[in-house]
Amino acid sequence: MAPSLSTALFSDPAEVTEFVVNKGNGVKGLSETGIKALPDQYIQPFEERLINKFVNETDEAIPIIDMSNPDEDKVAEAVCDAAERWGFFQVINHGVPLEVLDNVKAATHRFFNLPVEEKNKYTRENSLSRNVRFGTSFSPRAEKALEWKDYLSLFFVSEDEAEQYWPDVCKNEALEYMNKSKKMVRKLLEYLGKNLNVKELDETKKSLFMGSVRINLNYYPICPNPDLTVGVGRHSDVSSLTILLQDQIGGLHVRSLTSGNWVHVPPVPGSFVINIGDAMQILSNGRYKSVEHRVLANGSNNRISVPIFVNPKPESVIGPLPEVVANGEEPVYRDVVYSDYVRYFFKKAHDGKKTVDFAKI
Ligand SMILES: COc1cc(/C=C/C(=O)SCCNC(=O)CCNC(=O)[C@H](O)C(C)(C)COP(=O)(O)OP(=O)(O)OC[C@H]2O[C@@H](n3cnc4c(N)ncnc43)[C@H](O)[C@@H]2OP(=O)(O)O)ccc1O
Numbered sequence: 554m555a556p557s558l559s560t561a562l563f564s565d566p567a568e569v570t571e572f573v574v575n576k577g578n579g580v581k582g583l584s585e586t587g588i589k590a591l592p593d594q595y596i597q598p599f600e601e602r603l604i605n606k607f608v609n610e611t612d613e614a615i616p617i618i619d620m621s622n623p624d625e626d627k628v629a630e631a632v633c634d635a636a637e638r639w640g641f642f643q644v645i646n647h648g649v650p651l652e653v654l655d656n657v658k659a660a661t662h663r664f665f666n667l668p669v670e671e672k673n674k675y676t677r678e679n680s681l682s683r684n685v686r687f688g689t690s691f692s693p694r695a696e697k698a699l700e701w702k703d704y705l706s707l708f709f710v711s712e713d714e715a716e717q718y719w720p721d722v723c724k725n726e727a728l729e730y731m732n733k734s735k736k737m738v739r740k741l742l743e744y745l746g747k748n749l750n751v752k753e754l755d756e757t758k759k760s761l762f763m764g765s766v767r768i769n770l771n772y773y774p775i776c777p778n779p780d781l782t783v784g785v786g787r788h789s790d791v792s793s794l795t796i797l798l799q800d801q802i803g804g805l806h807v808r809s810l811t812s813g814n815w816v817h818v819p820p821v822p823g824s825f826v827i828n829i830g831d832a833m834q835i836l837s838n839g840r841y842k843s844v845e846h847r848v849l850a851n852g853s854n855n856r857i858s859v860p861i862f863v864n865p866k867p868e869s870v871i872g873p874l875p876e877v878v879a880n881g882e883e884p885v886y887r888d889v890v891y892s893d894y895v896r897y898f899f900k901k902a903h904d905g906k907k908t909v910d911f912a913k914i
Pocket residue numbers: 677683686688690691692704706708765767785788790791792830862864865866867891892893895896899900
């Protein structure tokens with residue numbers, strides 16, 4: 554039998570890791586070699602890839618909320634209800650200009666289409682700022698099976714820092730996307746806060762709910778055996794709120810809290826997918842849910858997504874809010890320093906909802 558292209562290019566699995574992770578070619582580089590079989594280190598355990606058995610294709614769907622009239626009570630109610638029952642929803646007519654969304658998607662493609670030498674200027678080893686990081690998979694040193702995704706992660710410190718260190722091909726578009734979504738983010742957090750008896754987003758509450766922002770540009774290239782691997786494994790976000798822009802390809806699935814089924818999040822042009830993160834689950838003492846989600850790999854299309862993670866300040870101490878436990882409710886979580894929580898998340902492989910155990914009493 555003739556050797557497959559993968560065998561011809563890489564004589565040993567360690568060469569694949571060297572090429573993708575250490576040499577910074579990413580899975581995009583691997584996909585573009587024309588590789589015909591999935592390298593072993595991407596093969597996920599059976600239970601992590603057997604998605605079809607659990608996917609509900611019929612009646613369950615995450616809510617789609619129209620924000621045309623953001624001051625109407627029914628909008629706030631729909632958001633809080635979705636945060637409690639799904640931890641996920643989509644918003645339409647959110648006020649962020651469609652051009653801003655198109656521009657950041659184009660900028661994402663521009664970044665990943667750069668030559669490898671250019672992208673490699675932003676790896677953990679080479680980046681001039683620790684707030685800018687180009688990488689692959691999630692936590693390759695901790696993972697038994699790698700994930701089929703490359704990313705650029707940009708932690709916002711200031712406009713000046715971004716101007717100096719973020720890649721030229723995407724910095725203006727990423728900043729514009731971040732800045733133009735601030736009003737919507739604030740509104741969503743106001744709804745969620747009011748429902749927890751938080752009267753206003755004062756400075757303390759702002760640092761807890763929206764004290765820091767990270768934007769990731771995600772790239773999921775065509776995968777030779779998508780059924781054997783994942784784009785992103787099961788996880789919940791560690792943010793307070795995540796705003797996700799996805800393209801038209803699809804593949805994001807959310808675990809239903811009621812049935813346990815995996816429910817597809819269909820791309821809706823011009824919309825955002827919004828999800829509750831662990832920090833908000835902790836602050837609300839479990840009332841709002843950060844929910845497991847994952848992304849399938851795709852055998853015929855490249856896919857991109859652009860999440861904005863809205864987080865507490867790294868140095869904030871997070872725990873159930875006084876307003877929530879004032880009525881005698883027992884706290885379910887202890888106080889933790891947010892950056893300790895995030896370091897714990899990053900130092901292990903994706904593992905569903907286990908990060909939150911770090912803060913459980
Ligand atoms: C990548 O695929 C992902 C990502 C996600 C992300 C989901 C989120 O919800 S991200 C929001 C996280 N919140 C914040 O970033 C705000 C708070 N930030 C902090 O507290 C700090 O910036 C810090 C993240 C704790 C980093 O602190 P620092 O002291 O500077 O530590 P480092 O040495 O830089 O990093 C420690 C360790 O963490 C890993 N890591 C750091 N940044 C990233 C990153 N952007 N992406 C991936 N991993 C990162 C890394 O292992 C570092 O160790 P090294 O030895 O490699 O340096 C959801 C799903 C995904 O698939």
